[in-house]
Amino acid sequence: MSDTVMNENTTTAFMFPGQGSQAVGMGKALYDQFEEARQTFAEADAALGENFTKLVFEGPEEELAMTANTQPAVFTTSMAALRVLRARVDVEPRLCLGHSLGEITALVSVGNFNFRNGVRLARLRGQSMQKAVPAGIGGMAAIMGIDPEAVDAMCTKASIDGEAVQPANINGPSQVVVAGHAAAVERVADMAHDIEGGRAVTLKVSAPFHCQLMQPAAEALDEMLGILDFHAMSAPVISNVEADANFDRERVRGLLVRQVTSRVRWDASVRKAIELGCTTAVELGHGKVLRGLCRRIDRSLKVHSCGEPKDIAKLIEIFGEQ
Structure with missing residues:
Protein backbone atom coordinates (compact mmCIF):
# COMPACT_ATOMS: atom_id res chain seq x y z
CA MET A 1 0.00 0.00 0.00
CA SER A 2 1.35 3.40 -0.93
CA ASP A 3 2.24 5.88 1.82
CA THR A 4 0.57 8.60 -0.27
CA VAL A 5 -2.82 7.66 1.21
CA MET A 6 -1.64 8.29 4.77
CA ASN A 7 -1.31 11.44 6.80
CA GLU A 8 2.40 12.21 6.86
CA ASN A 9 2.04 14.50 9.88
CA THR A 10 1.55 11.73 12.41
CA THR A 11 3.23 8.46 13.34
CA THR A 12 0.44 7.32 15.65
CA ALA A 13 -1.81 4.27 15.29
CA PHE A 14 -5.17 3.79 16.98
CA MET A 15 -5.74 0.29 18.40
CA PHE A 16 -9.04 -1.25 19.49
CA PRO A 17 -9.37 -4.29 21.79
CA GLY A 18 -11.65 -7.27 21.30
CA GLN A 19 -13.47 -9.77 23.46
CA GLY A 20 -11.61 -10.61 26.64
CA SER A 21 -10.97 -7.01 27.67
CA GLN A 22 -14.43 -6.56 29.19
CA ALA A 23 -15.29 -5.88 32.84
CA VAL A 24 -18.43 -4.75 34.62
CA GLY A 25 -18.29 -0.97 35.01
CA MET A 26 -16.02 -0.33 32.05
CA GLY A 27 -16.53 3.11 30.55
CA LYS A 28 -18.49 4.44 33.55
CA ALA A 29 -15.81 6.91 34.63
CA LEU A 30 -15.81 8.38 31.11
CA TYR A 31 -19.62 8.40 31.16
CA ASP A 32 -19.73 10.26 34.48
CA GLN A 33 -17.30 12.95 33.35
CA PHE A 34 -17.78 13.47 29.61
CA GLU A 35 -20.88 14.25 27.54
CA GLU A 36 -19.44 12.47 24.49
CA ALA A 37 -19.35 9.19 26.43
CA ARG A 38 -22.90 9.64 27.71
CA GLN A 39 -24.12 10.26 24.17
CA THR A 40 -22.30 7.17 22.90
CA PHE A 41 -23.92 4.85 25.42
CA ALA A 42 -27.31 6.45 24.76
CA GLU A 43 -26.88 5.72 21.04
CA ALA A 44 -26.06 2.10 21.85
CA ASP A 45 -29.22 1.80 23.95
CA ALA A 46 -31.30 3.18 21.10
CA ALA A 47 -29.67 1.00 18.44
CA LEU A 48 -30.07 -2.20 20.47
CA GLY A 49 -33.52 -1.34 21.82
CA GLU A 50 -32.67 -1.98 25.46
CA ASN A 51 -31.05 -0.45 28.54
CA PHE A 52 -27.68 -1.78 27.50
CA THR A 53 -25.79 0.85 29.51
CA LYS A 54 -27.16 -0.59 32.78
CA LEU A 55 -25.83 -4.05 31.87
CA VAL A 56 -22.36 -2.70 31.06
CA PHE A 57 -22.11 -0.62 34.23
CA GLU A 58 -23.88 -2.89 36.72
CA GLY A 59 -23.79 -6.42 35.31
CA PRO A 60 -24.37 -9.14 36.29
CA GLU A 61 -20.95 -10.30 35.16
CA GLU A 62 -22.30 -13.61 33.81
CA GLU A 63 -24.67 -11.79 31.48
CA LEU A 64 -22.06 -9.31 30.29
CA ALA A 65 -19.72 -12.25 29.58
CA MET A 66 -22.21 -13.69 27.08
CA THR A 67 -20.66 -13.16 23.65
CA ALA A 68 -23.79 -11.46 22.30
CA ASN A 69 -23.40 -8.80 25.02
CA THR A 70 -19.63 -8.68 25.34
CA GLN A 71 -18.98 -7.67 21.75
CA PRO A 72 -21.30 -4.63 21.59
CA ALA A 73 -20.16 -3.64 25.11
CA VAL A 74 -16.47 -3.63 24.16
CA PHE A 75 -17.30 -1.80 20.91
CA THR A 76 -19.34 0.90 22.67
CA THR A 77 -16.75 1.48 25.39
CA SER A 78 -14.00 1.91 22.79
CA MET A 79 -16.11 4.30 20.73
CA ALA A 80 -16.90 6.35 23.84
CA ALA A 81 -13.17 6.65 24.57
CA LEU A 82 -12.48 7.62 20.96
CA ARG A 83 -15.11 10.37 20.94
CA VAL A 84 -13.88 11.82 24.23
CA LEU A 85 -10.31 11.76 22.93
CA ARG A 86 -11.13 13.41 19.61
CA ALA A 87 -13.02 16.23 21.33
CA ARG A 88 -9.99 17.14 23.44
CA VAL A 89 -6.72 15.87 22.02
CA ASP A 90 -4.96 16.94 18.83
CA VAL A 91 -4.16 13.54 17.34
CA GLU A 92 -5.45 11.57 14.37
CA PRO A 93 -4.06 8.20 13.32
CA ARG A 94 -1.73 7.27 10.52
CA LEU A 95 -3.65 3.99 10.49
CA CYS A 96 -5.94 1.88 12.70
CA LEU A 97 -6.06 -1.75 13.74
CA GLY A 98 -8.19 -3.83 16.07
CA HIS A 99 -7.98 -7.28 17.61
CA SER A 100 -10.81 -9.48 16.28
CA LEU A 101 -13.99 -7.53 17.15
CA GLY A 102 -11.77 -4.46 17.39
CA GLU A 103 -11.42 -4.43 13.61
CA ILE A 104 -15.09 -3.41 13.40
CA THR A 105 -14.42 -0.57 15.85
CA ALA A 106 -11.41 0.49 13.80
CA LEU A 107 -13.53 0.64 10.64
CA VAL A 108 -16.20 2.77 12.34
CA SER A 109 -13.48 5.06 13.72
CA VAL A 110 -12.35 5.93 10.18
CA GLY A 111 -15.89 6.41 8.86
CA ASN A 112 -16.28 3.18 6.88
CA PHE A 113 -19.76 2.74 8.38
CA ASN A 114 -21.64 4.50 11.18
CA PHE A 115 -21.91 3.84 14.90
CA ARG A 116 -25.46 2.50 14.79
CA ASN A 117 -24.55 -0.12 12.22
CA GLY A 118 -21.34 -0.88 14.07
CA VAL A 119 -22.97 -1.68 17.40
CA ARG A 120 -25.72 -3.71 15.74
CA LEU A 121 -23.08 -5.60 13.73
CA ALA A 122 -21.18 -6.34 16.96
CA ARG A 123 -24.40 -7.69 18.52
CA LEU A 124 -25.19 -9.88 15.48
CA ARG A 125 -21.60 -11.12 15.30
CA GLY A 126 -21.69 -12.10 18.96
CA GLN A 127 -25.06 -13.82 18.66
CA SER A 128 -24.00 -15.72 15.55
CA MET A 129 -20.71 -16.87 17.04
CA GLN A 130 -22.51 -18.06 20.15
CA LYS A 131 -25.04 -20.07 18.12
CA ALA A 132 -22.56 -21.54 15.63
CA VAL A 133 -21.33 -24.37 17.87
CA PRO A 134 -23.36 -26.24 20.53
CA ALA A 135 -22.09 -25.86 24.10
CA GLY A 136 -19.36 -28.36 24.96
CA ILE A 137 -18.39 -29.18 21.38
CA SER A 206 -18.46 -19.85 25.22
CA ALA A 207 -17.43 -20.84 21.69
CA PRO A 208 -14.31 -21.70 19.63
CA PHE A 209 -13.67 -18.42 17.82
CA HIS A 210 -11.67 -17.92 14.61
CA CYS A 211 -11.80 -21.47 13.30
CA GLN A 212 -13.76 -23.35 10.66
CA LEU A 213 -16.49 -24.23 13.17
CA MET A 214 -17.51 -20.56 12.93
CA GLN A 215 -18.62 -20.89 9.30
CA PRO A 216 -22.34 -20.42 10.17
CA ALA A 217 -21.44 -17.17 11.95
CA ALA A 218 -19.45 -15.99 8.93
CA GLU A 219 -22.49 -16.56 6.71
CA ALA A 220 -24.77 -14.63 9.08
CA LEU A 221 -22.31 -11.74 9.21
CA ASP A 222 -22.02 -11.70 5.43
CA GLU A 223 -25.79 -11.36 5.13
CA MET A 224 -25.89 -8.26 7.33
CA LEU A 225 -22.81 -6.75 5.71
CA GLY A 226 -24.58 -7.14 2.38
CA ILE A 227 -27.10 -4.44 3.32
CA LEU A 228 -24.62 -1.91 4.76
CA ASP A 229 -23.24 1.12 2.98
CA PHE A 230 -19.45 1.27 3.11
CA HIS A 231 -17.91 4.74 2.89
CA ALA A 232 -14.43 6.00 2.09
CA MET A 233 -12.01 5.70 5.02
CA SER A 234 -10.14 8.63 6.55
CA ALA A 235 -7.19 6.31 7.28
CA PRO A 236 -6.31 2.73 6.32
CA VAL A 237 -7.16 -0.20 8.59
CA ILE A 238 -4.88 -3.20 9.00
CA SER A 239 -7.02 -6.31 8.58
CA ASN A 240 -6.62 -9.30 10.90
CA VAL A 241 -6.75 -11.72 7.97
CA GLU A 242 -4.00 -10.22 5.82
CA ALA A 243 -2.00 -8.23 8.39
CA ASP A 244 -1.82 -5.49 5.79
CA ALA A 245 -3.31 -2.02 5.53
CA ASN A 246 -6.51 -1.76 3.52
CA PHE A 247 -7.78 1.57 2.17
CA ASP A 248 -10.35 0.10 -0.24
CA ARG A 249 -13.90 0.20 1.09
CA GLU A 250 -14.98 -2.42 -1.45
CA ARG A 251 -12.78 -5.04 0.23
CA VAL A 252 -14.06 -4.54 3.77
CA ARG A 253 -17.03 -6.93 3.57
CA GLY A 254 -14.94 -9.86 2.40
CA LEU A 255 -12.20 -9.23 4.96
CA LEU A 256 -14.65 -9.11 7.87
CA VAL A 257 -16.38 -12.31 6.75
CA ARG A 258 -13.09 -14.18 6.32
CA GLN A 259 -11.93 -12.97 9.73
CA VAL A 260 -14.62 -14.99 11.55
CA THR A 261 -13.10 -18.33 10.50
CA SER A 262 -9.47 -17.23 10.07
CA ARG A 263 -6.63 -16.64 12.50
CA VAL A 264 -6.13 -13.15 13.94
CA ARG A 265 -2.61 -12.21 12.84
CA TRP A 266 -1.99 -9.69 15.59
CA ASP A 267 1.77 -10.14 15.79
CA ALA A 268 2.16 -9.48 12.06
CA SER A 269 -0.36 -6.62 12.18
CA VAL A 270 1.60 -4.76 14.84
CA ARG A 271 4.84 -5.29 12.92
CA LYS A 272 3.11 -3.96 9.78
CA ALA A 273 2.06 -0.81 11.64
CA ILE A 274 5.68 -0.25 12.65
CA GLU A 275 6.87 -0.96 9.10
CA LEU A 276 4.45 1.70 7.82
CA GLY A 277 5.94 4.33 10.09
CA CYS A 278 4.05 4.11 13.38
CA THR A 279 6.18 4.81 16.46
CA THR A 280 3.33 5.36 18.93
CA ALA A 281 -0.14 3.92 19.42
CA VAL A 282 -3.22 4.68 21.48
CA GLU A 283 -5.25 1.74 22.82
CA LEU A 284 -8.84 2.94 22.96
CA GLY A 285 -11.13 1.12 25.36
CA HIS A 286 -11.05 -0.73 28.65
CA GLY A 287 -7.88 -2.29 29.99
CA LYS A 288 -4.38 -2.73 28.63
CA VAL A 289 -4.56 -6.08 26.83
CA LEU A 290 -3.16 -4.80 23.55
CA ARG A 291 -0.49 -2.76 25.28
CA GLY A 292 0.74 -5.93 26.96
CA LEU A 293 0.77 -7.88 23.69
CA CYS A 294 2.65 -5.09 21.90
CA ARG A 295 5.36 -5.06 24.57
CA ARG A 296 6.03 -8.71 23.77
CA ILE A 297 6.06 -8.10 20.02
CA ASP A 298 8.22 -4.97 19.69
CA ARG A 299 9.00 -2.57 22.53
CA SER A 300 9.94 0.17 20.06
CA LEU A 301 6.21 0.89 19.68
CA LYS A 302 5.10 3.10 22.55
CA VAL A 303 1.46 2.33 23.44
CA HIS A 304 -0.67 4.73 25.49
CA SER A 305 -3.94 3.74 27.17
CA CYS A 306 -7.20 5.64 26.65
CA GLY A 307 -9.98 4.25 28.79
CA GLU A 308 -10.13 6.45 31.88
CA PRO A 309 -10.38 10.24 32.50
CA LYS A 310 -6.78 10.29 33.76
CA ASP A 311 -5.67 8.88 30.40
CA ILE A 312 -7.25 11.83 28.57
CA ALA A 313 -5.29 14.29 30.72
CA LYS A 314 -2.05 12.43 30.00
CA LEU A 315 -2.74 12.29 26.26
CA ILE A 316 -3.36 16.04 26.19
CA GLU A 317 0.12 16.49 27.66
CA ILE A 318 1.63 14.18 25.04
CA PHE A 319 -0.18 15.28 21.88
CA GLY A 320 -1.57 18.72 22.73
CA GLU A 321 -5.08 20.03 23.30
CA GLN A 322 -7.65 20.11 20.53
Whole structure:
Protein backbone atom coordinates (compact mmCIF):
# COMPACT_ATOMS: atom_id res chain seq x y z
CA MET A 1 0.00 0.00 0.00
CA SER A 2 1.35 3.40 -0.93
CA ASP A 3 2.24 5.88 1.82
CA THR A 4 0.57 8.60 -0.27
CA VAL A 5 -2.82 7.66 1.21
CA MET A 6 -1.64 8.29 4.77
CA ASN A 7 -1.31 11.44 6.80
CA GLU A 8 2.40 12.21 6.86
CA ASN A 9 2.04 14.50 9.88
CA THR A 10 1.55 11.73 12.41
CA THR A 11 3.23 8.46 13.34
CA THR A 12 0.44 7.32 15.65
CA ALA A 13 -1.81 4.27 15.29
CA PHE A 14 -5.17 3.79 16.98
CA MET A 15 -5.74 0.29 18.40
CA PHE A 16 -9.04 -1.25 19.49
CA PRO A 17 -9.37 -4.29 21.79
CA GLY A 18 -11.65 -7.27 21.30
CA GLN A 19 -13.47 -9.77 23.46
CA GLY A 20 -11.61 -10.61 26.64
CA SER A 21 -10.97 -7.01 27.67
CA GLN A 22 -14.43 -6.56 29.19
CA ALA A 23 -15.29 -5.88 32.84
CA VAL A 24 -18.43 -4.75 34.62
CA GLY A 25 -18.29 -0.97 35.01
CA MET A 26 -16.02 -0.33 32.05
CA GLY A 27 -16.53 3.11 30.55
CA LYS A 28 -18.49 4.44 33.55
CA ALA A 29 -15.81 6.91 34.63
CA LEU A 30 -15.81 8.38 31.11
CA TYR A 31 -19.62 8.40 31.16
CA ASP A 32 -19.73 10.26 34.48
CA GLN A 33 -17.30 12.95 33.35
CA PHE A 34 -17.78 13.47 29.61
CA GLU A 35 -20.88 14.25 27.54
CA GLU A 36 -19.44 12.47 24.49
CA ALA A 37 -19.35 9.19 26.43
CA ARG A 38 -22.90 9.64 27.71
CA GLN A 39 -24.12 10.26 24.17
CA THR A 40 -22.30 7.17 22.90
CA PHE A 41 -23.92 4.85 25.42
CA ALA A 42 -27.31 6.45 24.76
CA GLU A 43 -26.88 5.72 21.04
CA ALA A 44 -26.06 2.10 21.85
CA ASP A 45 -29.22 1.80 23.95
CA ALA A 46 -31.30 3.18 21.10
CA ALA A 47 -29.67 1.00 18.44
CA LEU A 48 -30.07 -2.20 20.47
CA GLY A 49 -33.52 -1.34 21.82
CA GLU A 50 -32.67 -1.98 25.46
CA ASN A 51 -31.05 -0.45 28.54
CA PHE A 52 -27.68 -1.78 27.50
CA THR A 53 -25.79 0.85 29.51
CA LYS A 54 -27.16 -0.59 32.78
CA LEU A 55 -25.83 -4.05 31.87
CA VAL A 56 -22.36 -2.70 31.06
CA PHE A 57 -22.11 -0.62 34.23
CA GLU A 58 -23.88 -2.89 36.72
CA GLY A 59 -23.79 -6.42 35.31
CA PRO A 60 -24.37 -9.14 36.29
CA GLU A 61 -20.95 -10.30 35.16
CA GLU A 62 -22.30 -13.61 33.81
CA GLU A 63 -24.67 -11.79 31.48
CA LEU A 64 -22.06 -9.31 30.29
CA ALA A 65 -19.72 -12.25 29.58
CA MET A 66 -22.21 -13.69 27.08
CA THR A 67 -20.66 -13.16 23.65
CA ALA A 68 -23.79 -11.46 22.30
CA ASN A 69 -23.40 -8.80 25.02
CA THR A 70 -19.63 -8.68 25.34
CA GLN A 71 -18.98 -7.67 21.75
CA PRO A 72 -21.30 -4.63 21.59
CA ALA A 73 -20.16 -3.64 25.11
CA VAL A 74 -16.47 -3.63 24.16
CA PHE A 75 -17.30 -1.80 20.91
CA THR A 76 -19.34 0.90 22.67
CA THR A 77 -16.75 1.48 25.39
CA SER A 78 -14.00 1.91 22.79
CA MET A 79 -16.11 4.30 20.73
CA ALA A 80 -16.90 6.35 23.84
CA ALA A 81 -13.17 6.65 24.57
CA LEU A 82 -12.48 7.62 20.96
CA ARG A 83 -15.11 10.37 20.94
CA VAL A 84 -13.88 11.82 24.23
CA LEU A 85 -10.31 11.76 22.93
CA ARG A 86 -11.13 13.41 19.61
CA ALA A 87 -13.02 16.23 21.33
CA ARG A 88 -9.99 17.14 23.44
CA VAL A 89 -6.72 15.87 22.02
CA ASP A 90 -4.96 16.94 18.83
CA VAL A 91 -4.16 13.54 17.34
CA GLU A 92 -5.45 11.57 14.37
CA PRO A 93 -4.06 8.20 13.32
CA ARG A 94 -1.73 7.27 10.52
CA LEU A 95 -3.65 3.99 10.49
CA CYS A 96 -5.94 1.88 12.70
CA LEU A 97 -6.06 -1.75 13.74
CA GLY A 98 -8.19 -3.83 16.07
CA HIS A 99 -7.98 -7.28 17.61
CA SER A 100 -10.81 -9.48 16.28
CA LEU A 101 -13.99 -7.53 17.15
CA GLY A 102 -11.77 -4.46 17.39
CA GLU A 103 -11.42 -4.43 13.61
CA ILE A 104 -15.09 -3.41 13.40
CA THR A 105 -14.42 -0.57 15.85
CA ALA A 106 -11.41 0.49 13.80
CA LEU A 107 -13.53 0.64 10.64
CA VAL A 108 -16.20 2.77 12.34
CA SER A 109 -13.48 5.06 13.72
CA VAL A 110 -12.35 5.93 10.18
CA GLY A 111 -15.89 6.41 8.86
CA ASN A 112 -16.28 3.18 6.88
CA PHE A 113 -19.76 2.74 8.38
CA ASN A 114 -21.64 4.50 11.18
CA PHE A 115 -21.91 3.84 14.90
CA ARG A 116 -25.46 2.50 14.79
CA ASN A 117 -24.55 -0.12 12.22
CA GLY A 118 -21.34 -0.88 14.07
CA VAL A 119 -22.97 -1.68 17.40
CA ARG A 120 -25.72 -3.71 15.74
CA LEU A 121 -23.08 -5.60 13.73
CA ALA A 122 -21.18 -6.34 16.96
CA ARG A 123 -24.40 -7.69 18.52
CA LEU A 124 -25.19 -9.88 15.48
CA ARG A 125 -21.60 -11.12 15.30
CA GLY A 126 -21.69 -12.10 18.96
CA GLN A 127 -25.06 -13.82 18.66
CA SER A 128 -24.00 -15.72 15.55
CA MET A 129 -20.71 -16.87 17.04
CA GLN A 130 -22.51 -18.06 20.15
CA LYS A 131 -25.04 -20.07 18.12
CA ALA A 132 -22.56 -21.54 15.63
CA VAL A 133 -21.33 -24.37 17.87
CA PRO A 134 -23.36 -26.24 20.53
CA ALA A 135 -22.09 -25.86 24.10
CA GLY A 136 -19.36 -28.36 24.96
CA ILE A 137 -18.39 -29.18 21.38
CA GLY A 138 -15.67 -26.58 20.93
CA GLY A 139 -12.84 -25.12 22.97
CA MET A 140 -9.86 -22.79 22.98
CA ALA A 141 -6.45 -22.83 24.64
CA ALA A 142 -3.53 -20.44 24.87
CA ILE A 143 -0.24 -22.08 23.93
CA MET A 144 2.83 -20.29 25.30
CA GLY A 145 6.56 -20.72 24.95
CA ILE A 146 6.27 -22.34 21.50
CA ASP A 147 6.69 -20.55 18.18
CA PRO A 148 3.67 -20.19 15.86
CA GLU A 149 5.05 -22.51 13.16
CA ALA A 150 5.44 -25.33 15.67
CA VAL A 151 1.93 -24.75 17.03
CA ASP A 152 0.58 -24.89 13.48
CA ALA A 153 2.22 -28.29 13.02
CA MET A 154 0.84 -29.47 16.37
CA CYS A 155 -2.67 -28.50 15.25
CA THR A 156 -2.29 -30.51 12.06
CA LYS A 157 -1.16 -33.54 14.04
CA ALA A 158 -4.01 -33.17 16.55
CA SER A 159 -6.73 -32.89 13.89
CA ILE A 160 -7.89 -36.50 13.62
CA ASP A 161 -11.10 -38.56 13.69
CA GLY A 162 -13.14 -35.69 12.25
CA GLU A 163 -12.05 -33.36 15.07
CA ALA A 164 -10.15 -30.26 13.94
CA VAL A 165 -8.14 -27.56 15.68
CA GLN A 166 -6.30 -24.57 14.22
CA PRO A 167 -4.42 -21.43 15.33
CA ALA A 168 -6.98 -18.74 16.13
CA ASN A 169 -4.87 -15.83 17.40
CA ILE A 170 -1.19 -15.26 16.71
CA ASN A 171 -0.70 -12.80 19.57
CA GLY A 172 3.09 -12.78 19.67
CA PRO A 173 6.25 -14.72 18.87
CA SER A 174 5.49 -17.26 21.61
CA GLN A 175 1.77 -16.88 22.32
CA VAL A 176 -0.75 -18.62 20.08
CA VAL A 177 -4.39 -19.29 20.88
CA VAL A 178 -5.84 -22.40 19.23
CA ALA A 179 -9.52 -23.20 18.65
CA GLY A 180 -11.62 -26.09 17.38
CA HIS A 181 -13.23 -29.28 18.64
CA ALA A 182 -12.66 -29.60 22.38
CA ALA A 183 -10.91 -32.99 22.16
CA ALA A 184 -8.52 -31.75 19.46
CA VAL A 185 -7.74 -28.63 21.48
CA GLU A 186 -6.95 -30.84 24.46
CA ARG A 187 -4.56 -32.90 22.33
CA VAL A 188 -2.64 -29.74 21.38
CA ALA A 189 -2.52 -28.68 25.02
CA ASP A 190 -1.09 -32.06 25.99
CA MET A 191 1.58 -31.74 23.29
CA ALA A 192 2.52 -28.28 24.59
CA HIS A 193 3.06 -29.57 28.12
CA ASP A 194 5.42 -32.23 26.74
CA ILE A 195 7.67 -29.61 25.10
CA GLU A 196 10.40 -28.01 27.21
CA GLY A 197 9.40 -24.42 27.99
CA GLY A 198 5.92 -24.91 26.61
CA ARG A 199 2.66 -24.64 28.47
CA ALA A 200 -1.05 -24.42 27.74
CA VAL A 201 -3.97 -22.72 29.46
CA THR A 202 -7.52 -23.75 28.63
CA LEU A 203 -9.64 -20.63 28.07
CA LYS A 204 -13.09 -20.16 29.57
CA VAL A 205 -14.95 -19.17 26.42
CA SER A 206 -18.46 -19.85 25.22
CA ALA A 207 -17.43 -20.84 21.69
CA PRO A 208 -14.31 -21.70 19.63
CA PHE A 209 -13.67 -18.42 17.82
CA HIS A 210 -11.67 -17.92 14.61
CA CYS A 211 -11.80 -21.47 13.30
CA GLN A 212 -13.76 -23.35 10.66
CA LEU A 213 -16.49 -24.23 13.17
CA MET A 214 -17.51 -20.56 12.93
CA GLN A 215 -18.62 -20.89 9.30
CA PRO A 216 -22.34 -20.42 10.17
CA ALA A 217 -21.44 -17.17 11.95
CA ALA A 218 -19.45 -15.99 8.93
CA GLU A 219 -22.49 -16.56 6.71
CA ALA A 220 -24.77 -14.63 9.08
CA LEU A 221 -22.31 -11.74 9.21
CA ASP A 222 -22.02 -11.70 5.43
CA GLU A 223 -25.79 -11.36 5.13
CA MET A 224 -25.89 -8.26 7.33
CA LEU A 225 -22.81 -6.75 5.71
CA GLY A 226 -24.58 -7.14 2.38
CA ILE A 227 -27.10 -4.44 3.32
CA LEU A 228 -24.62 -1.91 4.76
CA ASP A 229 -23.24 1.12 2.98
CA PHE A 230 -19.45 1.27 3.11
CA HIS A 231 -17.91 4.74 2.89
CA ALA A 232 -14.43 6.00 2.09
CA MET A 233 -12.01 5.70 5.02
CA SER A 234 -10.14 8.63 6.55
CA ALA A 235 -7.19 6.31 7.28
CA PRO A 236 -6.31 2.73 6.32
CA VAL A 237 -7.16 -0.20 8.59
CA ILE A 238 -4.88 -3.20 9.00
CA SER A 239 -7.02 -6.31 8.58
CA ASN A 240 -6.62 -9.30 10.90
CA VAL A 241 -6.75 -11.72 7.97
CA GLU A 242 -4.00 -10.22 5.82
CA ALA A 243 -2.00 -8.23 8.39
CA ASP A 244 -1.82 -5.49 5.79
CA ALA A 245 -3.31 -2.02 5.53
CA ASN A 246 -6.51 -1.76 3.52
CA PHE A 247 -7.78 1.57 2.17
CA ASP A 248 -10.35 0.10 -0.24
CA ARG A 249 -13.90 0.20 1.09
CA GLU A 250 -14.98 -2.42 -1.45
CA ARG A 251 -12.78 -5.04 0.23
CA VAL A 252 -14.06 -4.54 3.77
CA ARG A 253 -17.03 -6.93 3.57
CA GLY A 254 -14.94 -9.86 2.40
CA LEU A 255 -12.20 -9.23 4.96
CA LEU A 256 -14.65 -9.11 7.87
CA VAL A 257 -16.38 -12.31 6.75
CA ARG A 258 -13.09 -14.18 6.32
CA GLN A 259 -11.93 -12.97 9.73
CA VAL A 260 -14.62 -14.99 11.55
CA THR A 261 -13.10 -18.33 10.50
CA SER A 262 -9.47 -17.23 10.07
CA ARG A 263 -6.63 -16.64 12.50
CA VAL A 264 -6.13 -13.15 13.94
CA ARG A 265 -2.61 -12.21 12.84
CA TRP A 266 -1.99 -9.69 15.59
CA ASP A 267 1.77 -10.14 15.79
CA ALA A 268 2.16 -9.48 12.06
CA SER A 269 -0.36 -6.62 12.18
CA VAL A 270 1.60 -4.76 14.84
CA ARG A 271 4.84 -5.29 12.92
CA LYS A 272 3.11 -3.96 9.78
CA ALA A 273 2.06 -0.81 11.64
CA ILE A 274 5.68 -0.25 12.65
CA GLU A 275 6.87 -0.96 9.10
CA LEU A 276 4.45 1.70 7.82
CA GLY A 277 5.94 4.33 10.09
CA CYS A 278 4.05 4.11 13.38
CA THR A 279 6.18 4.81 16.46
CA THR A 280 3.33 5.36 18.93
CA ALA A 281 -0.14 3.92 19.42
CA VAL A 282 -3.22 4.68 21.48
CA GLU A 283 -5.25 1.74 22.82
CA LEU A 284 -8.84 2.94 22.96
CA GLY A 285 -11.13 1.12 25.36
CA HIS A 286 -11.05 -0.73 28.65
CA GLY A 287 -7.88 -2.29 29.99
CA LYS A 288 -4.38 -2.73 28.63
CA VAL A 289 -4.56 -6.08 26.83
CA LEU A 290 -3.16 -4.80 23.55
CA ARG A 291 -0.49 -2.76 25.28
CA GLY A 292 0.74 -5.93 26.96
CA LEU A 293 0.77 -7.88 23.69
CA CYS A 294 2.65 -5.09 21.90
CA ARG A 295 5.36 -5.06 24.57
CA ARG A 296 6.03 -8.71 23.77
CA ILE A 297 6.06 -8.10 20.02
CA ASP A 298 8.22 -4.97 19.69
CA ARG A 299 9.00 -2.57 22.53
CA SER A 300 9.94 0.17 20.06
CA LEU A 301 6.21 0.89 19.68
CA LYS A 302 5.10 3.10 22.55
CA VAL A 303 1.46 2.33 23.44
CA HIS A 304 -0.67 4.73 25.49
CA SER A 305 -3.94 3.74 27.17
CA CYS A 306 -7.20 5.64 26.65
CA GLY A 307 -9.98 4.25 28.79
CA GLU A 308 -10.13 6.45 31.88
CA PRO A 309 -10.38 10.24 32.50
CA LYS A 310 -6.78 10.29 33.76
CA ASP A 311 -5.67 8.88 30.40
CA ILE A 312 -7.25 11.83 28.57
CA ALA A 313 -5.29 14.29 30.72
CA LYS A 314 -2.05 12.43 30.00
CA LEU A 315 -2.74 12.29 26.26
CA ILE A 316 -3.36 16.04 26.19
CA GLU A 317 0.12 16.49 27.66
CA ILE A 318 1.63 14.18 25.04
CA PHE A 319 -0.18 15.28 21.88
CA GLY A 320 -1.57 18.72 22.73
CA GLU A 321 -5.08 20.03 23.30
CA GLN A 322 -7.65 20.11 20.53
